[in-house]
Amino acid sequence: MDLSNTIHMDTQALDDDIQRLQSCMNDLISIQAFAAIWSGQKPPQIAAALLELLVRMLRLEFAYSRICDSSDELPTELVRQPLPRRDLQAHAVGLTLEPSLSRDRVNPFVMASPSGNGDISVAVFRLGLLDEMGIVAAACQRPDFPTDTEKLLLRVAGNQAAIALQEARRLDEQKRAAAELEQRVQQRTRQLTAVNLELRKEILQRHQAEAEQRKFSSLVAYSSDFIGIASLEGKPLFVNRGGQQMVGLDRGEELPRTIFEYIAEEDRRKVQQEMMPILERDGHWSGELRFHHFKAGESIPMLMQVFFIKEQPGDRRVAMATISRDISARKRAEQVLRDSEERFRLMVEGIKDYAIYLLDSEGRVTSWNAGAERLKGYTEEEVLGRHFSKFYTSEELAECKPQEHLDLAAAVGRVETQGWRVRKDGTRFWADVLITALRNQQGKLIGFSKLTRDVTERRKAEEELRALKDQLAAELAAMTRLHELSTRLLASTELQPLLEEVLDAMIALLNADFGNVQLYNPKTQALEVVAQRGFGQEFLDYFRSTQEGTGSCGTALLRGERIVLEDVRTDPSFAPHLEIAAAAGFLAVQSTPLLTRSGEPLGMISTHFRKTHRPSELELRFTDLYARQAAEMIERKRSEENLHRSQTYLAEAQRISQTGSWVWNVSTGELFWSDEQFRIFGLDPDWGPPSLSAALQFIHPDDRPDVQQLLEKALRETSHSEWDCRIVTLKGDIKIVHTTAHPVFTLGILTEYVGTTMDITARRQAEDALHEAREELTRVSRAVTIGELTASIAHEVNQPLAAVVTNGNAGLRWLAGDAPNLDEARQALRRIIRDGNRASDVIAKIRLLVQKAGTAKEEFDLKETIAETITLAQAEMRRRDVALSTAVSDDLPAVMGDRVQLQQVMLNLIMNGIDAMSEVSNRPRELLVTAAQDLPDKIRVSVRDSGSGIEPQNLTRVFEAFYTTKPYGIGIGLSISRSIIEAHGGQLWAVQNEGPGATFHFTVPIQPVVSAEAHQL
């Protein structure tokens, strides 16, 4: 090894050494620092901290300590390992170390690791100067442990710990001494407190005793009783303040010389003779004595207790004492009571309405008041000492009632009873009696008080009241029965059962044996039996129809009031019927008329009795009530049956006339239909009436709008309305119905429409057939008229035809010449056309009249029509040498109607006029046709002839069908004419002229009335 190396090595060792020393220094400083922390801690904590420091600082396997805290306690063992190891137990480590420790070893030693980690080096050092504090063992796996530095460190740490432990032990001892001292001081303090408490208790008791004493003294001093003490010789020694005030010595006066001075003079003798001997004998006395009031001089009643005060022990009497109470108030109360009792006695004696008297326990009278004397008639002298049973009736005496009453009163204290009692004069009165048992304070029976009141009047009133109540109850029962019977009347649905019910009820009401109901027949003015109970055929035949005044019922009918025959044998009016009554088996009868509400006779209810009998007033009263109800019910039922009959008739009438009726409620829209209405519409009544809108659906669609419009108008104007329309039934049949609707007002407000629906299908068909027939007849009539005109018409046609031919020839000739005259030829041709048209017109007019023209209503000019008609007849008139003149107003308004029919009428009248003049040869045959607006709404057309005229009696007959004066006429012309005019809303009539001939007038309205017939004609 060279030097450098050696130097280097030395330097290296030096550095290590320096580093080690520095580390050691650091550790020492740490130990020092720990020592400062240990200060004030307990030995185990110090040891634990030391061990942990060593393990960490010296990188030990473990560190162990055994610290002896004090000589008398077991050492504390601790072991610490490097964290986190905790596998060693301190005591186990101690036991392992023990063999090495017992030796006085100062150097380290090697031993097997207790945790099995091979050998360990253990260094042990002792704590304390004398090792008395314990030991510390540090174990390390390093074989060189402990190094010198580590030894130093161990030693320093050990010393520091020892100092700390020493300090801790010292501190511990100081604490122990202080605690002992504290304990002694506390013990002493407790002893002193106990003594003190005892002392305080004694003081308190003494105070309480003193307070008791003071209270007692005040009690005595302020007691309202007289408390006094006297010597055995009777000299007063002490009297309390209350006592002194009681006797008027409350101003500090000297006490009297002897106790006698306290006693009122009148009682002093009693003191000497009664009180003192007893006191001497018994040692105490109590009783009443009067004290003397020293100021007022009056006596004070006192209740006294006097006794001796004895010496304890030995029982020797040393003084006498008294406690006495002023009993003036009690005495006064007793006096008031006595006065009250006296007044009560006087009152009892003075009461006159009640008999108040006393009985001894045996029942003998011991006192008697004025009321008793008045009530029973006995004076006090007469009755005192007598037994009270003498007031009872013989009947009650026989039943031992008096004793029974006394026994009962004695047993239960008091008896209240009512009964007859007997006066001295033997008369009886109804008495209300109260017997009360009297007992003394010991409960012994000493007698009875008896209080008796005459309640005869009250009893009478009560009996009357009871009778009234019974009567009312009876009436109520009867009313109830009546009500039941009346209720049953309501249940009867038909008249006959109702009558039977009425009769049964009446028999029951009157307890009758039999009876009958008759109804009044206004036609025969007789009563007829309609219901009966218990009569034989003979009786019924006899009284089947009873006239006024016959028998009881007839008499009742005559008089209009009820008849009661108590005994038919004694009633002269019944004499003729006695035989039948005997046969029927009755002796008494009552007949009650049944009257309508308006007082008219309705019938009669008679009830019969086998024995003579008169129903009570009550029964008769109820009979009246029931009869009234029955009459009402019968009347109502009759009305119902009549109504029912009427309804049936109405339904029948509706069925026959095929007229249904209906009611439509405007507000609810409800529709009521009669059975016939249903039938007309082909509906089942069980389905109920349809709604209005449904009903309208049955109307033929073509007619429906019109009907709806009519209905709306009627509703709007609340007016009456009628219409015809077709309805289509469910089966598809078409019917024509005529409906009327009439508004019904309630309080001025439209509430309903009532109406009828008439099936006029058949009528309409008949009318249509008639119409057709009439139409045909009219046409025939026209044809006949035209036929009459044939000659004239031929002429009318021939004329233009002749002219046509002539004109034709003329025309040809005008053209045929050398110089044809075209102008003339043209004129001829024009005339030909004109005349051809003229002939054609005539033919057309005739065809129009003759053809079967349908109804045609049109507006036309009457003036023109008249002219045309005249044209048709003109040739005839010429032929028949009739002069025609016309007077037709120019301003005739147009009329609405059937032109052809009106023309027919005019032609008919003109032809009649011509015919009427056919025989005339001595005067002009004149026919005048006039037409003018006669009235504002009518046009009058007149045809006046100068013919033979019409006999006045025939003026109307001429319009009858088939009436004619013409040899070849059929007599229907005027009849048809009239029907035509009437169908147009006009009139046709004939009048005889003032001169020769007759005039036929007819009118046509300017606004013709639209009627069904006008449509048909």
Added chain:
Amino acid sequence: MVSIVDDDESIRESVTSLVRSVGYRAEAFATAEEFLLSNHPGTADCLILDVCLPRTSGLDLQRQLVSCDCRIPIIFITAHGTDEARVQAINDGAVEFLFKPFSELALLSAVHAALKV
């Protein structure tokens, strides 16, 4: 100059035209009275007369003309004449009695004949 009396205008006009077409003069009247009041009864060479006229008939006019010795040849025309009327007319001197409608030749022949007389 031919006078024509007929209350029917058509007849009146057509006959007038026919008569005139063959070269005669013609004058027409609607009634007998009208004719009488004219100067024609004295100047007419022929009278064509309708039997049925209002008021004074054709036959009555003939009688009146005869009674006042006015011998105008008369040709009667009628629409509904009777044989009795025809006989009466011829007896009273009528030239012809024609029923309407009549032929032109019959009328014109009668007129020629009347004018030749």
